[in-house]
Amino acid sequence: MTNKTTKTPRKPAAKTPAKRGKPSPRKKKPVKANKTWLKTLWGITWKLGLVGLAVMLFIGIYLDSLVKQKFEGQLFELPTVVYARILNLSPGDEISIKEVRNELDVLNYRKVSQPKYPGEYSSSSTKIELIRRPFEFNDGPEPDRHVMLHFDQSGLTRIQSLEKTGDLGYLRIEPKMLGMLEKNRDEQRLFLRREQFPEVMVDALLVTEDRDYYKHDGVSPLAIARAMVVNIKAGRTVQGGSTLTQQLAKNLFLTSDRTLWRKIREAYIAIILDYRYDKDRILEAYLNEVYLGQSGGEAVHGFGLAARLYFGQPIQELRIDQLALLVGMVKGPSYYNPVRYPERAKTRRDLVLRLMMQQGYLTASEFDQAASRSLDIQDNPRIASRQPAYFQQLNIELKEKVGSAFEADKGLKVFTSLDPVSQHQLEKAIQKKIPQLAKVAGKALEGAAIAVDRHSGEIRAMVGGKRTGYDGFNRALNASRQIGSLAKPAVYLTALQQPDRYNLATTLNDKPISLKGSKGNVWSPRNYDRKYRGDVPLYLALAKSLNVPTVQLGMQLGIPNVMDTFAKLGVDKQEIRPVPSMFLGSFSLTPFQVAQMYQTLTNSGKQAKLSALRSVVDMQGNVLYQSLPVAKQTVDQRAAWLTTYAMKRGVAEGTGRFLNSQFAFAALAGKTGTSNDTKDSWFVGIDGREVTTIWLGRDDNKTTKLTGSSGALRVYAEYLQHRIPTKLLLPWPKDISTIGFAKTANGNLVLDCDNNFKLPVWDEHGKLQKECSNQPADWLKKIFTW
Secondary structure, eight states, X not given: XXXXXXXXXXXXXXXXXXXXXXXXXXXXXXXXXXXXXXXXXHHHHHHHHHHHHXXXXXXXXXXXXXXXXXXXXOSSOBOEEEEOOOEEEOTXXXXXXXXXXXXXXXXXXXXXXXXXXXXXXXXXSSEEEEEEOOEXXXXXXXXXXXXXEEEETTEEEEEEESXXXXXXXXXXXXXXXXXXXXXXXXXXXXXXXXXXXXXXXXXXXXXXXXXXXXXXXXXXXXXXXHHHHXXXXXXXXXXXXXXXXXXXXXXXXXXXXXXXXHHHXXXXXXXXXXXXXXXXXXXXXXXXXXXXXXXXXXXXXXXXXXXXXXXXXXXXXXXXHHHHHHHHHTTOTTTTOTTTOHHHHHHHHHHHHHHHHHTTSSOHHHHHHHHTSOOOOOXXXXXXXXXXXXXXXXXXXXXXXXXXXXXXXXXXXXXXXXXXXXXXXXHHHHXXXXXXXXXXXXXXXXXXXXXXXXXXXXXXXXXXXXXXXXXXXXXXXXXXXXXXXXXXXXXHHHHHTOTTTOOTTOEEEESOOOEEOTTSOEEOOOOTTSOOOEEEEHHHHHHTTOHHHHHHHXXXXXXXXXXXXXXXXXXXXXXXXXXXXXXXXXXXEOHHHHHHHHHHHHTTTEEEOOBOEEEEEOTTXXXXXXXXXXXXXXXXXXXXXXXXXXXXXXXXXXXXXXXXXXXXXXXXXXXXXXXXXXXXXXXXXXXXXXXXXXXEEETTOOOOOOOTTTTHHHHHHXXXXXXXXXXXXXXXXXXXXXXXXXXXXXXXXXEXXXXXXXXXXXXXXXXXXXXXXXXXXXXXXXXXXX
């Protein structure tokens, strides 16, 4: 048998394998393509994910740096807060119990039967019990103080501490907040630290807006879900799911656009805030940032400022119902505006109170009591009373004295010299008297006033026009008008600086006089009443503001000498034209310049530059500026004393005697002034506290038909009705003494050597009758010399 190798024949490939039901090897290629597509899709997806993650990481880094920069720098652009002067009280001060009560009323202290909280006081005929508010003074913070102030007829006698045994050597009453200075901003806020907000208010806010605030991480899924359920049930959006942290994120970093992208960024920032910062730090920012209304066209942010706006008090002193109103307004300050929609606001307030009761923060009786109260907001809600004229002067001084160190948006504190009682009463006097005097002068009658401390020159009050609370032309600083007889004391002061020639009894001629000018013109001054009295003593010529004797005296002294006196009193010589009519005030000054002149004169010749600014303190308590009032002797003390005494006689028996019937106890000094054709009515009044300058006139410079006595003097009298004057006591200078005078045959007054220290007697016209020490006291006239 033969073996053979045989080959297995190759099977031909099927041409139509599909027909046999067997898959073709080539059908595997689509499977491979599907895997490639999935791989590609997965590659794109994770790459996009990485890109998205990178983008989100980049956005997160950016937002994180934004949050860090904001929170670790100056969180807010804070306006400069301006305060009035601080009232310093010490035993022995000549201040009456009524004056202190007026101060507390202006500061919105609440009068109660028994003080329990800061900002409350009670009063009897000789005592005031009060709890002084805590305050950060320019030299550091002081807590609240519970004290009893004791008074007698001479003034404050004792400051008794009711917190511990013993008395206090002094007490500072916190200053009134006057307003704010902003730097091109359309919003305001008063920054407070977290611990300065009442805890009950924080409880009300959290109960109403974010119950889980201390539990969530900036975003609350539970709150979002709860809001969705409420909104679905209501069929509309009635509740939001944003946390307080999200609201803060939106307010500080974002707009109010209702977009998904904004909500994502809001949530992202909220998470960053919660991660980076303490809950109380975030809450502090929210409490100072939240928008709560408008004031004077500017947005009011923060609960601290809103408390001042709606209630006129610090937030620490608000009742629970008042705090609940502010919390309720968070949801919609315009919709729940208590001024425009009081019923709507009350309903919202009561809802906040009810939520507090449900959460156990209020009892049922406390809820009923709070909900039964009216809204009790201010009649004319405002942050502070406006003093635009005073603020203009303040801005001038800030530029001059602080310069580039002053930044209006850095939260500085500016302490001023303004006396809130003086400012308030001076405004009221202007507002009341000008409409009355306008019946004579016409509706266009305007006015201005400035009160300054007689010793320090600090400006206590300033009014720039009859619309006292409105910005505009400041007549106290900028209305330069003829001063008339206000110029006369400078003439008499010049004479009295020459004791070898002049004293208060020196005889002056009140007879017709004509003066010929360099161009041939003749000037013949006349007295206001067109009468001549012959010989009159010097003091009476000033007291009765006689024109002719004043010109006679001025010509004897010489124009240059009188101009030098004006300069020493603080008047720029360039303001004065050196002609004889200057003795009668033919030149123009502003009320501010007049106040400076009379401050120097009535402060025994010591000039203190007028100022409004006391100190500037930054947020860290660093003092950027501190004023140091300095008075410089510019005219002779004795001559200034004698001139002021003659001005006192002007109130007692001269052109200012209208005051004497009401305020004789204060021994006031004063001087009237009337310009040509009664276009300007002036009065300068001096008590122991202030030099007060009043001007009345018209901006069109037409006649007012008012003299100094019938116009400006009446405004000053109205002012003193409420701003109790203090007695004007002039310290007796060295070398001043009283002596007797006798009248010679030719009518002159000469020293009576035989009766050296007897007082001369004058008739009602000021003429010497005889030496007699047993005449009625009303007739006795003291004549001083040195």
